[in-house]
Amino acid sequence: MDFTLILLIVAWAFCLVWVPMTIVANRKSHPKALFVLFFAEMWERFSYYGMRALLTLYMAKVMFKALGDGADLKAVAVYGSYTALVYLFPVIGGLIADKYFGFRRAIIFGGVLMMLGHFALAMEGLVFEGNELLFYLSLSLIIVGNGYFKPNVSSFLGEFYEEEKYKLQKDGAYNIFYMGINVGAFLSALTCGYLGEKVGWHYGFGLAGVGMFFGLMTFYMNRNVFGERGVVKEAGVKKVFSGISLNVVILIATVVFVPLTASLLSFNEVLEIILLVAGIGILAGLIIYGAISKERVEGTRLWVVVVLAAFNIFFWALFEQAGGSLTLFTDKNVDRVLFGSEIPASAFQSLNAFFIITLATAFTxxxxxxxxxNLEPSTPMKFVLGLVQLAIGFGVIVLGANMFSTDGLVPMIFIVLMYFFHTTGELSLSPVGLSMVSKLSPAKIVGFVMGVWFVSFALANKLAGKIGEWAASEKLPENAQLQDTLDIYSTTYLNWGVYVVLGAAAILLLLVPLLRKWMGGIH
Known part of the structure; x- marks a missing residue:
């Protein structure tokens, strides 16, 4: 009996019932644009998380297998660089949409690039397996495309809640939107993961590209519901030379930038310096902007964004072990046999999305x-709660490794419980983070500030890669057993996932009163 296939069928059946019910229940209290963006983002996340479920395993087992024991180290290093750039580029994409493209053009252009990247990744395996140049170019197309797509879908949604009759529904809208993200993530980790590990890696990558195609079509075919919102800015259609508009120049420059991005993935040391300088510079710029703002409250609200972005780094650096070291840990050190059938390691990444789908309504x-x-925690306090629950999740893994493992294998229940606590932490922190940025940002730079918010994710993901590297670079004894790798992973998760995260939570707890004051009445 193939238990994973049965689980896959049940998952699709569940979502085919649950998604229509959610739409019917909320259709009268929200604008139609919410549901168009819901489906567009759902399919885009299907493509992104479907590829992500396979990426580290594919690199460790196929792309870099010639490196032997160094394959894991190379895989988590590239994964960290890839995900860091995925979250860094929205700063640029958000700024370009604000000033030139408008949200609609940015979303469509970004989606096309991502779709091409997924299909190129599938082609790399089917025709040119092992070709690192094509592999890095495929990833760079996804990175650059995501920079245009991701921040602008979130920001575009906020525009439909400026009307008085919808203002009070904004938090609810972002929660529904966030559930759409996780429906895509849930189905893709199971579907692309199963297809990739059971049939062929690049069939899984190709299916991710199909998901992106559906997302693009959903957005484009229903664009009439957007009215006049998100259109091309006047500055973008301005002719700069020989009758060519500035938008066309930006499009060409973006295409040229793709191979440059691919080269960054090969040079981790250079990328680390760029990320550090860019991250500090961008956050410092936002602090200065807040300091010189004519409106004092506007300025201090931006400072809240910066402070919470810093703590956001600690959360996601550990949370994002899911796609890197935790996937390798699950593959090597978790007993994955259930009812006589071995569950693919990639399938466990669906647990986070599943718990979000089932728990998000309860949290709302x-x-x-x-x-x-009048007892709801403030946004900064919700960040504290998120960090604490993240630490509990890693504590569960450490407990399982130290007290309940057998021959270096941890019972499956411990990885399930870890994802449960990580998810409750995410639900405390992430949805309110998106809503907070849209509320605290001045209207004229909301896209840019949303991009700045994603800078914290970029730095977090690069730190996540470094943590994974530190675990993978630990020298194993000759004839190493599973217990040896289990000891390394459990020590890493204890030091970083428990001690560091709890320390960050304690510091933020002390800052909560000041941050609430800076928010200027926004809860």
Missing amino acids: WMWSKLRKR
Whole structure:
């Protein structure tokens, strides 16, 4: 019996029932644009997380297998660089959409680039397997495309809640939107993961490209519901030379930048310096912008974004071990046999999305009840709660490794519980983070500030890669057993996932009163 295939069928059946029910329940209280963006983002996340579920395993087992024991180290290093750039480029994409493209053009252009990247990645395996140049070019297409797509879908959604009748529904809209993200992630980790590990790696990558195609078609075919919002800015259509508009120049420059991005993936040391300088510079720029703002409250609100972005780094650096070291850990040190069938390591990445889908409504209800009683935690306090739950999740893994493992294998229940606590931490922190940025940002730079928010994810993902590298670079004894790798992983997760994260939570707890004051009345 193939238990994973049965689980896959049940998952699709569940989502085919749950998604329509969610739309019907909310269709009268939200604009139609929410549901168009819901499906566009759902399919885009299907493509992104479908590829992500396979990427580290593919690199360790196929792309860099000639490196032997160094394959894991190379895989997590490239994964860290890839995901860091995925979150760094939205700063540029958000700025270009704000000033020139408009949200619609940026989303479509980004989606096309991502689709081409996924199909190129599939082609690399089917025709040119092992070709590192094509592999890096494929990843760079996805990176650059995501820079245009990801921040602008989130920011575009906020525009439909400027009307008075929808303002109070904004948090709810982002929660529904966030569930759409996770429907895509849930189905893709199971579907692309199963197809990639059971049939062929690049069939999984190709299916991710099909998902991106569906996302593009959903957005383009329903663009009439957007009205006049998100159109091309006047500055973008301005002719710069020989009748060529500035937007065309930006498009050409973007295409040229793709191979340059591919080269960054090969040089981790250079990328680390660039990320550090760019990250510090961008966050410092936002601090200065807040300091010189004519409106004092506007300035201090931007400072709140910067401070929470710093703590956001600690959260996601450990959370994003899911696609890197935790996937390798699951592959090597988790007993994955259930009912006589071995579950692919990539399938466990679907647990996070599954728990979000099933728990998000409960969290929304809980915050609503607490709000009515004036007991709802402030946004900074929710960040504290998120960090604490993240640490509990890693504590569960350490407990399983130290007290319940057999021959270097941890019972499956511990990885399931870890994802549960990581998900409850994410639900405390991530949805309110997106909503917070849209509320605290001045309207004229909301796309850019949303991009700045993603800088914290970029730095977090690069740090995540470094943490994975430190674990993978630990020298194993000759004839190493599973217990040896288990000891390395559990020590890494104890030091970083428990001690460092709890320390960050304690510091933020002390800052909560000041941050609430800086928010200027926004809860």
